[in-house]
Amino acid sequence: MTDRxxxxxxxxxxxxxxxxxxxxxxxxxxxxxxxxxxxxWDADAGLLPRLRKHRPDAVVxxxxxxxxxxxxxxxxxxxxxxxxxxxxxxxxxRAWDKPSAKAELRRAGLLTPDWVVLPQxxxxxxxxxxxxxxxxxxxxxxxxxxxxxSGSALGAQVVREAAQLPTAMVGSLAYSxxxxxxxxxxxxxxxxxxxxxxxxxxxxxAVEIAPxxxxxxxxxxxxxxxxxxxxxxxxxxxxxxxxxxxAVAAHRLLGLRDVSRTDAVVSAEGDVYxxxxxxxxxxxxxxLVPMAFEAAGLSFGTTYAGLVDRxxxxxxxxx
Amino acid sequence: xxxxxxxPERLGARSLDPHLGRYAARAAxxxxxxxxxxxxxxSRPEVVSLAGGMPNLAALPLESLSxxxxxxxxxxxxxxxxxxxxxxVPLLREQICEVMAxxxxxxxxxxxxxxxxxxxxxxxxxxxxxxxxDIVLAEGPSYVGALGTFASYQxxxxxxxxxxxxxxxxxxxxxxxxxxxxxxxxxxxxxxPNFNNPAGxxxxxxxxxxxxDICARHDVLVIEDNPYGLLGFDxxxxxxxxxxxxxxxxxxxSFSKTFASGLRVGWALAxxxxxEKLVLAAxxxxxxxxxxxxxxxxxxxxxxxxxxQIKSFQTMYRERRDAxxxxxxxxxxxxxxxxxxDGGFFVWLTVPEGVDTKAMQPRAVTARVAYVPGTGFYADGxxxxxxxxxxxxxxxxxxxxxxxxxAGVLAQELDLLNTFGPTTSxxxxxxxxxxxxxx
Numbered sequence: 001m002t003d004r005x006x007x008x009x010x011x012x013x014x015x016x017x018x019x020x021x022x023x024x025x026x027x028x029x030x031x032x033x034x035x036x037x038x039x040x041w042d043a044d045a046g047l048l049p050r051l052r053k054h055r056p057d058a059v060v061x062x063x064x065x066x067x068x069x070x071x072x073x074x075x076x077x078x079x080x081x082x083x084x085x086x087x088x089x090x091x092x093x094r095a096w097d098k099p100s101a102k103a104e105l106r107r108a109g110l111l112t113p114d115w116v117v118l119p120q121x122x123x124x125x126x127x128x129x130x131x132x133x134x135x136x137x138x139x140x141x142x143x144x145x146x147x148x149x150s151g152s153a154l155g156a157q158v159v160r161e162a163a164q165l166p167t168a169m170v171g172s173l174a175y176s177x178x179x180x181x182x183x184x185x186x187x188x189x190x191x192x193x194x195x196x197x198x199x200x201x202x203x204x205x206a207v208e209i210a211p212x213x214x215x216x217x218x219x220x221x222x223x224x225x226x227x228x229x230x231x232x233x234x235x236x237x238x239x240x241x242x243x244x245x246x247a248v249a250a251h252r253l254l255g256l257r258d259v260s261r262t263d264a265v266v267s268a269e270g271d272v273y274x275x276x277x278x279x280x281x282x283x284x285x286x287x288l289v290p291m292a293f294e295a296a297g298l299s300f301g302t303t304y305a306g307l308v309d310r311x312x313x314x315x316x317x318x319x
Numbered sequence: 320x321x322x323x324x325x326x327p328e329r330l331g332a333r334s335l336d337p338h339l340g341r342y343a344a345r346a347a348x349x350x351x352x353x354x355x356x357x358x359x360x361x362s363r364p365e366v367v368s369l370a371g372g373m374p375n376l377a378a379l380p381l382e383s384l385s386x387x388x389x390x391x392x393x394x395x396x397x398x399x400x401x402x403x404x405x406x407x408v409p410l411l412r413e414q415i416c417e418v419m420a421x422x423x424x425x426x427x428x429x430x431x432x433x434x435x436x437x438x439x440x441x442x443x444x445x446x447x448x449x450x451x452x453d454i455v456l457a458e459g460p461s462y463v464g465a466l467g468t469f470a471s472y473q474x475x476x477x478x479x480x481x482x483x484x485x486x487x488x489x490x491x492x493x494x495x496x497x498x499x500x501x502x503x504x505x506x507x508x509x510x511x512p513n514f515n516n517p518a519g520x521x522x523x524x525x526x527x528x529x530x531x532d533i534c535a536r537h538d539v540l541v542i543e544d545n546p547y548g549l550l551g552f553d554x555x556x557x558x559x560x561x562x563x564x565x566x567x568x569x570x571x572x573s574f575s576k577t578f579a580s581g582l583r584v585g586w587a588l589a590x591x592x593x594x595e596k597l598v599l600a601a602x603x604x605x606x607x608x609x610x611x612x613x614x615x616x617x618x619x620x621x622x623x624x625x626x627x628q629i630k631s632f633q634t635m636y637r638e639r640r641d642a643x644x645x646x647x648x649x650x651x652x653x654x655x656x657x658x659x660x661d662g663g664f665f666v667w668l669t670v671p672e673g674v675d676t677k678a679m680q681p682r683a684v685t686a687r688v689a690y691v692p693g694t695g696f697y698a699d700g701x702x703x704x705x706x707x708x709x710x711x712x713x714x715x716x717x718x719x720x721x722x723x724x725x726a727g728v729l730a731q732e733l734d735l736l737n738t739f740g741p742t743t744s745x746x747x748x749x750x751x752x753x754x755x756x757x758x
Contacts, residue, residue, distance in 0.1 A: 013687075014360075015357060018357075120735065128738050128739045166739040167678075169739055170742050175685075222351035285335070
């Protein structure tokens with residue numbers, strides 16, 4: 001393990017650059033703490049020449065949003081034959097698009113809040129108000145609005161009154177060309193980390209999220225103290241098992257690899273709804289995956305070093 | 320079975336901040352901010368940043384400065400690296416008085432306190448004058464760093480409207496009258512009379528005496544913050560408010576824009592009666608401003624053609640201002656208006672009714688251009704139709720490109736506006752402006 005050298009990709013030009021830099025620093029420190037040699041690289045025009053020249057044993061992608069999660073960076077690494085931790089390019093493309101991921105899970109018979117996805121052009125061409133009215137009719141209020149492709153809750157909002165919808169639409173469409181509107185499910189919000197191991201994907205203990213304001217938005221995510229986390233989530237054993245099963249199912253169905261985080265909500269009736277999956281989950285000081293590692297008794301550094309080894313091993317063709 | 324083999328470690332409820340119950344009420348707004356996070360992208364070279372207020376230091380004589388700093392350490396190191404007085408290095412205080420004389424200020428070095436940038440001077444002034452709830456008047460819009468300081472002392476900021484000639488005396492009278500009617504005491508007026516940050520406008524000379532007179536009549540102190548006063552693009556220098564009323568004006572100055580912002584050397588020139596309190600407040604805040612940095616500034620003033628250096632800054636910033644104004648003329652859609660500064664770093668752009676510059680910011684980042692939404696420059700939530708455009712850092716051709724990109728973003732936003740109609744500004748927590756080291 002100690003003779004590995006790894007490039008951690010962090011930064012990039014997405015809206016989540018700041019979060020990504022923090023994730024990159026945290027995972028780099030964790031890997032160094034177990035003896036891995038690490039360099040932190042930004043994802044910019046210098047990346048390809050650097051990869052060709054220095055050729056790390058493996059790459060850890062700590063990029064959030066945009067090229068880091070939509071399969072672009074993964075395609076580049078595959079082109080260059082550089083092993084990397086995380087889902088392959090095809091799986092990224094499926095999972096990064098929130099509506100596609102939801103549709104995949106619904107097809108498999110899993111629960112996910114009812115939704116509609118519409119591009120900005122639909123509102124322009126068909127008239128905003130009739131479309132908004134139809135959305136409210138179908139999904140009810142409150143309603144969750146989010147960009148169809150984004151992370152860190154950027155542009156995500158809970159809309160409680162119809163009058164707030166136009167402002168919320170403008171806020172979400174600032175991040176993406178289409179908006180995903182979901183029926184809002186009242187309940188307990190949980191995040192489940194899934195790690196691939198020798199026996200297949202394993203769900204770690206769910207982390208329950210209880211934001212002070214009731215909404216787990218950007219500020220609640222990245223300001224220590226504004227959210228209380230219950231680890232493991234305060235769920236009865238049956239519900240905890242259902243939550244874990246959902247996360248593993250999402251990981252498998254979407255073809256994810258190494259590590260993923262599924263966000264879900266447990267309704268008052270005990271039903272478990274899939275919200276979205278994160279294929280390059282946040283690794284910052286306030287992020288959920290490191291909490292799950294801790295709850296599972298896993299060392300952050302050792303776990304990621306293990307994922308690096310897996311990435312290298314699968315890149316070596318079988319004899 | 321899909322859960323991990325061993326029973327989970329029961330970590331219980333955690334807030335990640337064990338100090339949560341201990342914070343002062345004034346720390347309530349100190350949170351992570353979606354708006355600020357977007358500025359992380361602004362520092363990338365792919366992005367044209369019209370956001371930050373970093374002065375452009377490329378024209379400084381670095382080699383000569385390097386050798387002078389070495390000389391200071393070699394010749395006077397035991398003084399330069401030692402504590403100094405909270406009052407400041409005596410020779411530098413004399414030199415600062417010469418700098419201020421260019422604006423007609425007659426000050427005695429004993430009445431001047433050297434601070435860690437003029438930001439510290441502003442902090443000290445607020446500290447010694449403001450109790451929680453006291454009213455402070457500030458131009459609308461005003462410098463975000465000042466608003467942050469006032470908030471940290473829990474002052475109640477009331478904005479006074481400006482026009483293209485700066486603060487409006489009538490609006491000042493109205494604000495004072497409103498405070499009087501409410502039985503509230505106004506402690507001071509904070510003003511940036513020259514090349515205002517962020518508005519770019521300058522208080523007309525003809526208004527200055529009137530503003531001073533109004534404040535004197537209402538027993539309201541004036542805090543004159545003047546970091547850009549020597550950066551008039553035609554070499555013009557306006558008379559400082561302090562030069563017109565030595566008894567009721569505290570003048571804040573800085574070398575951050577005329578020499579080197581990283582040295583953090585600024586000052587406050589106060590009426591004699593206030594000086595002692597300022598020195599004691601400075602002592603409790605920082606013991607003293609860095610001695611070495613004060614000596615570097617002093618040596619620079621003594622040995623370099625600093626006035627010539629300022630002239631070259633004026634020329635450089637004028638070219639950049641021109642590029643920005645030309646770009647705005649060429650590309651901005653109907654319904655936009657903007658200020659035309661004759662000095663300083665900033666243009667204040669007002670976009671068509673219904674467009675929210677804060678909501679538009681992610682789209683701008685996608686288009687690789689950055690600006691600062693106007694709401695950060697108001698304490699009362701105003702400014703959603705405004706933005707600050709800074710021309711100090713990028714070269715002219717990049718500024719032109721940035722404005723072209725911004726126009727594209729605005730066109731998309733106007734399309735959204737046509738689709739959804741006017742919207743209200745979305746409430747977002749935390750700071751709304753970039754960190755000081757954002758280009």
